[in-house]
Amino acid sequence: MSTIGQAFDGALEGLRARYLAKLGxxxxxxxxxxxxxxxxxxxxxxxxxxxGLAHRLVGSGxxxxxxxxxxxxxVLETVLAADxxxxxVIAKAAKQLLAACRSYIQTGAPPVSSAPPPMAPVIxxxxxxxxxxxxxxxxxxxxxxxxxxxxxxxxSHAHIVTYPSIADAVAPAYPAALLIVDLDxxxxxxxxxGDLRAKPGxxxxxxxxxxxxxxSAAVARAIVGTQLEALLKPVTPIELDARAxxxxxxxxxxxxxxxxxxxxxxxxxxxxxxxxxxIHLAHDGEDVMTLARAHLPSIIILDREMxxxxxxxVLGMLKADPATxxxxxxxxTSKGQxxxxxxxxxxxxxxxxVKPFAPDQVLARASQILGLxx
Amino acid sequence: xxxxxxILCVDDEEDIQEVVKLCLEMAGGFTIDTCTGGAEALxxxxxxxxxxxxxxxxxxxxxxxxxxxAMKNRGMDIPVVFMTARVRGAEVSQxxxxxxxxxxxxxxxxxxxxxxVQQLWSASLVKPPGPA
Numbered sequence: 001m002s003t004i005g006q007a008f009d010g011a012l013e014g015l016r017a018r019y020l021a022k023l024g025x026x027x028x029x030x031x032x033x034x035x036x037x038x039x040x041x042x043x044x045x046x047x048x049x050x051x052g053l054a055h056r057l058v059g060s061g062x063x064x065x066x067x068x069x070x071x072x073x074x075v076l077e078t079v080l081a082a083d084x085x086x087x088x089v090i091a092k093a094a095k096q097l098l099a100a101c102r103s104y105i106q107t108g109a110p111p112v113s114s115a116p117p118p119m120a121p122v123i124x125x126x127x128x129x130x131x132x133x134x135x136x137x138x139x140x141x142x143x144x145x146x147x148x149x150x151x152x153x154x155x156s157h158a159h160i161v162t163y164p165s166i167a168d169a170v171a172p173a174y175p176a177a178l179l180i181v182d183l184d185x186x187x188x189x190x191x192x193x194g195d196l197r198a199k200p201g202x203x204x205x206x207x208x209x210x211x212x213x214x215x216s217a218a219v220a221r222a223i224v225g226t227q228l229e230a231l232l233k234p235v236t237p238i239e240l241d242a243r244a245x246x247x248x249x250x251x252x253x254x255x256x257x258x259x260x261x262x263x264x265x266x267x268x269x270x271x272x273x274x275x276x277x278x279i280h281l282a283h284d285g286e287d288v289m290t291l292a293r294a295h296l297p298s299i300i301i302l303d304r305e306m307x308x309x310x311x312x313x314v315l316g317m318l319k320a321d322p323a324t325x326x327x328x329x330x331x332x333t334s335k336g337q338x339x340x341x342x343x344x345x346x347x348x349x350x351x352x353x354v355k356p357f358a359p360d361q362v363l364a365r366a367s368q369i370l371g372l373x374x
Numbered sequence: 375x376x377x378x379x380x381i382l383c384v385d386d387e388e389d390i391q392e393v394v395k396l397c398l399e400m401a402g403g404f405t406i407d408t409c410t411g412g413a414e415a416l417x418x419x420x421x422x423x424x425x426x427x428x429x430x431x432x433x434x435x436x437x438x439x440x441x442x443x444a445m446k447n448r449g450m451d452i453p454v455v456f457m458t459a460r461v462r463g464a465e466v467s468q469x470x471x472x473x474x475x476x477x478x479x480x481x482x483x484x485x486x487x488x489x490x491v492q493q494l495w496s497a498s499l500v501k502p503p504g505p506a
Contacts, residue, residue, distance in 0.1 A: 008400045012484065015396065019389055055432060059459035059480030060389045070481050074460060136421065161420045168448075170417065342388055346410075 012065075014338060016109045019064045027101040029053055030076075030094045037091035047090075051080040054097070066104055072097040136161060137244075138205070140169050140196075141182035146210070150180065153237045154244070166192040171201025171326055178244055183211040184233070201326035208243055210235060254278035254295055255366070258288035258314070259303040259332065264355075268301060271359040272366075285309025289317055292324050299366050304333035304344070312347055319348040328369045330362065379404040379495060382422075384415045384441065385430040385457065393484055394428060402488030412436025416444055424452060426475070426495045431458035431465075442472060453498035455491070457482070 033050045036042045054077040061069025076093040079086070104110075136159045139150050147162065154160055158177075163169040165187025169179075179202065183190050190211075197203050212233040231243060255277045257268045262283075269279050280295055282288040284307040292300055300318065304311035311331060318324045328350035333340060341352045351365050381404050383394045391408045398404040407424065409415040413436050415427070427445075431438040442454050453475035458465070461479040469477050475498040478490060 008396070011396050011400065012393070015389065015392055022389065055459055056387050059457075060387060060393075062481030063393055063484060064389060067481075077460065159421065163448075170413075170420075338392075342392070346388070 013109075016064050016066075018339065019060070019066070020105060020109060023066070023069065023101045024105055026053060026057060027098055027105070030098040030101070033094050034091050034098070037087035037094070040087055042085060042087050042090065047080050047085055050090075050094070051077055054080065057097075065109055066100075068100040069097070069104070072100045136177060138163070138169065138179040138202075139181075140164075140166055140179070140188055141210075142185045142187060143182055146182050149235070149237060149240065153241050166196050169196065169199065169202065171199055177206075179205045179207045180244070181207060181209050183209050183230075200322045203323075208240075253299075253370070254280065254297040256280045256282055256288060256291045256295065256297045256300045258282040258285070258291075258301065258306065258311075260284060260306050261303070264303070264332070267359045268362060271363045283307075285311065285314040288314050292318060292327065293321070296323065297327060298370055300327055300329045301362060301366070302329050302331050302349075304331055304340070312344060315344065315347045315349060330365055330369070332357070332362075377405075379426065379492065380407070380424045381405070381426050381428060381491065382407050382409065382415065382418065382424040383428045384409045384412065384433075384438070385428075386410050386433045387430070390430070390457075390480070394487065397484045397487040398491060401485070402492065404488070404491075412438070412441030412444070415441055416448075419445065419448075419450060419452075426491065426498070427452055427454045428478070428491070429454050429456055431456050431469075439469070439472065442474065446473065453495065455494050 029050065033042075033046065036046055054073040057073035058070050058077060061067065061073060062071075072093070076090070076097050079089045079093045082089070137150075137154055139147075139160055139162045141147065141150075141162070142164045150160055150162075165185070166181070166189075167187060179196075181188055181193075181196070190209075193207075193209075196207075207229070209230045210233055211230060229243065231240065255272050257265055257272070257279065259265050259268070260283050265281050265283070269281060272279055277298075278295075280291045280297060282291050286308045288300065288302060288306075289309070291297075302311050302314060306314070309317070311333075315329055315331065318327065318329060325348075329348065330351045330353060331344045331349040332353050332355055333344070334355045344352050350369050353362055353365065379402070381398055383391055383398075383406055385391050385394070385408070391410070395406045395408060398406050407418065407422070409418050411433055415429075416436075429438045429441060433441075436444070438456055438458070442456075445452070445454070454473075455476045455478055456469045456474050457478045457480055459480040461477060466477045476494040478487075478494075482490075
């Protein structure tokens with residue numbers, strides 16, 4: 001057997017072992033479902049939750065090498081869909097599935113049939129990638145001429161994400177540097193700027209508004225309330241470039257580095273400073289929260305094990321706060337276990353780096369996440 | 375310039391995500407990114423352009439077909455392959471009519487997944503995505 005085949009088998013074995021533990025949790029749910037059926041206390045909510053669980057098991061069971069789970073979960077899903085529900089039938093199907101779960105838990109995973117034949121890596125002609133160098137720019141307009149102007153001015157050094165109207169615009173996964181909006185189209189009236197500011201991730205963004213409505217009271221009112229700069233049409237490329245650059249410079253890249261180890265903090269600080277980041281150092285979880293809320297940094301580097309509030313909890317708090325939820329977080333950990341990593345991913349970490357690491361590696365991941373060159 | 379196939383897998387279920395990632399990375403040599411839901415995928419797609427998207431049909435919040443429609447409304451033309459459990463014939467033709475590049479039923483065979491994805495991707499180059 002080839003090395004790739006062996007490595008694949010080993011990794012799949014790890015996933016299967018973890019899946020067995022999940023079957024234990026699923027078994028507990030089916031136990032409860034049977035009890036509800038026996039007591040004739042089945043509610044639509046309980047039935048829907050059980051149907052969802054069964055549906056997932058249909059898809060995952062055989063995929064991970066537990067064919068009986070897929071088969072029996074399919075039966076349960078079918079009987080749960082019957083209208084009106086028949087508790088006795090549901091209980092019977094649930095017992096069958098429960099027995100399958102328990103049997104696998106007791107005897108362990110059946111052996112994997114065979115490893116896949118190693119495939120040569122697929123090499124394809126590269127599709128022209130979108131320009132990702134430099135900061136991102138959100139453009140809201142429905143005007144082809146405006147599109148061309150923005151391309152001319154920004155495409156060489158910024159990544160432009162375009163939405164046709166204010167209603168369509170969503171917060172980007174990673175912070176954008178500037179938003180340009182055309183206020184002369186029906187989908188982007190000045191009165192809607194408040195809605196734009198209310199969207200998470202867009203609240204703090206510098207906005208350049210373009211409009212031909214020289215004396216419009218609506219535009220004037222909008223500008224007062226929303227910290228936005230207006231540019232009157234027609235706008236020349238030179239003028240647009242100058243105004244955009246001024247807005248961008250006001251918003252420098254910044255990073256909060258949270259680690260209780262002074263050496264790690266200093267190493268990362270030195271690397272990030274070379275790239276012009278503004279640095280905020282935190283030595284415990286509370287500090288990270290305070291600094292993140294105060295500075296709304298471009299990115300946060302977060303150690304998993306920290307005093308006061310530990311990393312995963314800090315991550316949860318950051319993601320629960322509308323002000324900080326858009327900030328990408330790179331977690332650092334000395335534990336490289338799959339469960340830990342997926343726990344961090346689930347909590348919303350943009351990436352996970354296992355210690356010991358090279359500071360350059362952290363910087364490179366941060367640049368990649370922020371869509372910067374290098 | 376050449377590059378290995380870059381696949382986005384959108385599935386709310388961690389076990390499926392990881393088995394897909396494992397199969398495609400190790401057996402196929404592809405690059406895989408994962409998202410756990412439709413909204414996250416749309417946000418991801420504002421800054422990245424994978425070669426192909428594997429999209430779970432049943433997800434909490436924005437489900438697979440809704441995500442696909444939103445992508446098309448935004449003018450994205452990346453081939454999309456739906457993955458779904460308990461798939462029926464009518465469902466498959468519905469997804470293909472929507473313009474999907476293919477449907478992979480769950481459970482799937484981890485051993486042949488990479489091959490299947492590569493074939494669907496190759497086919498999508500010849501036949502552009504269906505009516506928008």
